[in-house]
Amino acid sequence: MKCRKCGGRAVLELRRHNTAFCADDFQAFFRHHTLETIRRWQMFTREEPVLVAVSGGKDSLALWDVLLEAGYTTAGLYLDLGIFDYSRESKARCQAFAAERGARLIVVAVAETVGAGIPLVEQATRRPTCSACGLSKRYLMNRTALEQGFTVVATGHNLDDEAATLFGSTLRWDEASLARQTPVLEATHPKLVRRVKPLFRLSERETAAYAFLRGIDYIVEECPFARGATSITHKDVLNRLEDASPGSKASFLLTYLDRARPRFQAGDPVELRECARCGQTTTGEVCAFCKLADQVRRHREAAGALSPAGPVAVETDDPAGSRGLVSDLDAASEIHAS
Ligand code: Q46
Ligand code: ZN
Numbered sequence: 001m002k003c004r005k006c007g008g009r010a011v012l013e014l015r016r017h018n019t020a021f022c023a024d025d026f027q028a029f030f031r032h033h034t035l036e037t038i039r040r041w042q043m044f045t046r047e048e049p050v051l052v053a054v055s056g057g058k059d060s061l062a063l064w065d066v067l068l069e070a071g072y073t074t075a076g077l078y079l080d081l082g083i084f085d086y087s088r089e090s091k092a093r094c095q096a097f098a099a100e101r102g103a104r105l106i107v108v109a110v111a112e113t114v115g116a117g118i119p120l121v122e123q124a125t126r127r128p129t130c131s132a133c134g135l136s137k138r139y140l141m142n143r144t145a146l147e148q149g150f151t152v153v154a155t156g157h158n159l160d161d162e163a164a165t166l167f168g169s170t171l172r173w174d175e176a177s178l179a180r181q182t183p184v185l186e187a188t189h190p191k192l193v194r195r196v197k198p199l200f201r202l203s204e205r206e207t208a209a210y211a212f213l214r215g216i217d218y219i220v221e222e223c224p225f226a227r228g229a230t231s232i233t234h235k236d237v238l239n240r241l242e243d244a245s246p247g248s249k250a251s252f253l254l255t256y257l258d259r260a261r262p263r264f265q266a267g268d269p270v271e272l273r274e275c276a277r278c279g280q281t282t283t284g285e286v287c288a289f290c291k292l293a294d295q296v297r298r299h300r301e302a303a304g305a306l307s308p309a310g311p312v313a314v315e316t317d318d319p320a321g322s323r324g325l326v327s328d329l330d331a332a333s334e335i336h337a338s
Contacts, residue, residue: 015246043196051150056090058211059156080109082117124299139289145193157197160204164234179264
């Protein structure tokens, strides 16, 4: 297999583009694709400082790497969710990545704002873990960006993530989610920052290959709470479609954005106001995050009253067994093998 660009030995075949690249030309392709997406979708300008939400995984670190290489002014934001070894290891990856490049990394611990890490939030609120986690992440990303003077937050969502979300929303015909499905969520209130997804046209396999070729040390394990998530089944289904017909995933997502999304967007605009407690946006009197923090506080007080020792027991065991991201390993071994 030869590189389509230089004729040298190709390390990666991209069936949906009907092409193959050597290591250098693939990295150039990846960077070009990302920067073109930022430009075409007007995600941010060269002058705007960008807060990059990093999880320690391949996608967000690959994105930060591309932006740093391209000379954008960035800072990384790591949200410490307090999820066992997963959080400890992913934080260490982000810190090492930032230190190697002399980049600024902001670390915010969920436990400091909510009163407990995500595993305990779930116990306190009986809310599904990922729902409490997603709410906390969106809130803290926005609040940190505002506090630190950023107008835009970039996340590492890739094509597989976005296509799976769209697939799930379509199966439920969830009009509100369909309307929100976009690579650029504009700030519709002075207390909101823009949220963008510059990797949304690049597949998980491509981001894994880029991170591998760049020697980025990222965490391969997924969050233990991701196991059994419906989104993983949706990704599997889409992967089977992609195998049978390369380009299906991209066409599903891009055609939706182009042709169908405007129909869902037309609904009533939501009226936002400021939370009476924290000043962040909400549709009610008090925002969902403040309510969540209240629930956690009440739970801790009740537990504290029951146990004279005070602190609420925190699980230390990882609930998941063996973990791993098969597609990462596939991409890495593909490169090794060639
Ligand atoms: S939402 Fe759920 Fe993720 Fe939070 S609890 Fe883990 S899997 S990290 S993307
Ligand atoms: Zn609030």
